[in-house]
Amino acid sequence: xxxxxxxxxxxxxxxxxxxxxxxxxxxxxxxxxxxxxxxxxxxxxxxxxxxxxxxxxxxxxxxxxxxxxxxxxxxxxxxxxxxxxxxxxxxxxxxxxxxxxxxxxxxxxxxxxxxxxxxxxxxxxxxxxxxxxxxxxxxxxxxxxxxxxxxxxxxxxxxxxxxxxxxxxxxxxxxxxxxxxxxxxxxxxxxxxxxxxxxxxxxxxxxxxxxxxxxxxxxxxxxxxxxxxxxxxxxxxxxxxxxxxxxxxxxxxxxxxxxxxxxxxxxxxxxxxxxxxxxxxxxxxx
DNA sequence: CCCCAGGCACCTC
DNA sequence: GAGGTGCATGGG
Numbered sequence: 678x679x680x681x682x683x684x685x686x687x688x689x690x691x692x693x694x695x696x697x698x699x700x701x702x703x704x705x706x707x708x709x710x711x712x713x714x715x716x717x718x719x720x721x722x723x724x725x726x727x728x729x730x731x732x733x734x735x736x737x738x739x740x741x742x743x744x745x746x747x748x749x750x751x752x753x754x755x756x757x758x759x760x761x762x763x764x765x766x767x768x769x770x771x772x773x774x775x776x777x778x779x780x781x782x783x784x785x786x787x788x789x790x791x792x793x794x795x796x797x798x799x800x801x802x803x804x805x806x807x808x809x810x811x812x813x814x815x816x817x818x819x820x821x822x823x824x825x826x827x828x829x830x831x832x833x834x835x836x837x838x839x840x841x842x843x844x845x846x847x848x849x850x851x852x853x854x855x856x857x858x859x860x861x862x863x864x865x866x867x868x869x870x871x872x873x874x875x876x877x878x879x880x881x882x883x884x885x886x887x888x889x890x891x892x893x894x895x896x897x898x899x900x901x902x903x904x905x906x907x908x909x910x911x912x913x914x915x916x917x918x919x920x921x922x923x924x925x926x927x928x929x930x931x932x933x934x935x936x937x938x939x940x941x942x943x944x945x946x947x948x949x950x951x952x953x954x955x956x957x958x959x960x961x962x963x
Numbered sequence: 964c965c966c967c968a969g970g971c972a973c974c975t976c
Numbered sequence: 977g978a979g980g981t982g983c984a985t986g987g988g
Contacts, residue, residue: 697969797970803986804969849984854971890971911969953969 678725678821682734683743687756689778690730691715696776696954697801698900700792700808701784705824710802718821720828721749721785725821738822751780759944768921769948772955781950782900786868788829789901790886793893794854810846811835832862854888861886868902876906876938891930899946908937908949917956 694702694717695710705727707713716729726746727738737746747753756778763769788808795807808829815830815838836859843852866886871879879902883894892911898904910918910933918933919926925936941948955961 793969796968798968798983799970799985800968800987844984847985850971850982851984888971892970896969909969913969957969 678727678738678740680736680738681743682731682736683746683752684733685730685735685750685752686733687778688730688733688735688750688752688780689776690717690728690735690750692776692779693750693782696779696950697957698896698950699782699784699789700805701788701829702782703809703827705826709805718824718826719749719784720826721745723828723831725819725826725828727821748783751782754780756780759947762942762944763948764940764942766948768955768961769951771961772951775958776951776954779950779954781905781947783903784901786897786901787832787862790858790889790897791829791835791855793896794858794888795848795851796893796896797851797888799851807846807848807851811838811843814838814842814846832859835859836863851888857887858889871898871902876904879904880907891934895934895946899949905944905946906938906942908934908941908945909953910934910937911953913956914949914953917952917961921952921961 702717702719703709704713705716705718716727718725718727720726721741724740726741726749728750729736739746760773791811792804792808795804809827812827812829815834817828819826819828838856840852840856843855848855871882874882876898879898880891880894883889883897892909895907895909899907899909910930915933918937925933925940927933927936938945952961
């Protein structure tokens with residue numbers, strides 16, 4: 678594997694990996710949502726990618742290109758200009774101070790989708806457990822530098838899983854979401870078609886997948902398809918909106934989503950991440 | 964034992 | 977299209 682450094686200003690690797698947006702990255706030595714070192718890995722196109730932060734540089738081991746690494750970590754984005762595009766906003770400003778360096782990753786579509794299919798009525802650490810169990814059972818354990826790295830299964834590999842087997846892994850009623858969605862994917866659902874769509878069409882297209890509603894569609898579009906205007910509205914996010922942005926709140930998902938995208942603009946997904954994480958960490962109250 | 968968790972599909976009306 | 981309901985599993 679190649680080894681190189683890339684500059685990573687305005688970037689907090691630890692925060693980005695552990696804030697709950699991604700289930701596709703893993704901590705080497707330790708649990709992702711627990712204690713451990715500050716070295717993380719994932720796979721892209723079956724290639725391992727290992728990253729460690731050293732101040733404002735990243736130490737990288739991979740055969741992927743530097744561009745692919747930058748893209749995976751959301752580093753090909755100027756964080757300052759993302760924030761300068763937001764309206765003046767007290768809570769966002771506070772979240773910015775506390776969480777500066779948090780970036781939106783770009784995971785691979787398939788593992789991202791399957792993780793979020795598991796997310797309904799589930800706590801974040803347990804979604805991660807499910808992701809890891811599927812990786813162990815249907816993916817690959819690859820040894821790199823004496824570490825056992827988990828590669829999530831490909832679409833074809835996971836297609837072999839039955840609903841019953843998945844239930845035995847503990848994913849509950851979400852097993853049906855996974856097998857039904859895999860059928861639709863195998864029948865020719867091509868996620869690259871999303872790339873040429875506008876956001877609202879893309880969200881509707883995503884909802885053709887079984888188990889994908891507005892919220893899951895938004896997460897997958899935001900964290901794997903570069904739709905930074907997507908503003909995932911889960912129970913936390915919606916509570917925060919109701920309390921702090923009552924003028925944008927609505928019980929209707931589409932309406933609230935439109936209000937928030939109108940208010941925060943083309944990078945409203947970044948606003949969501951900062952506000953969501955701040956709310957969950959008592960930086961701003963809900 | 965009860966409650967709820969980063970919702971969703973499906974059924975009424 | 978709006979509103980109600982069942983859903984697997986584990987932890988508080």
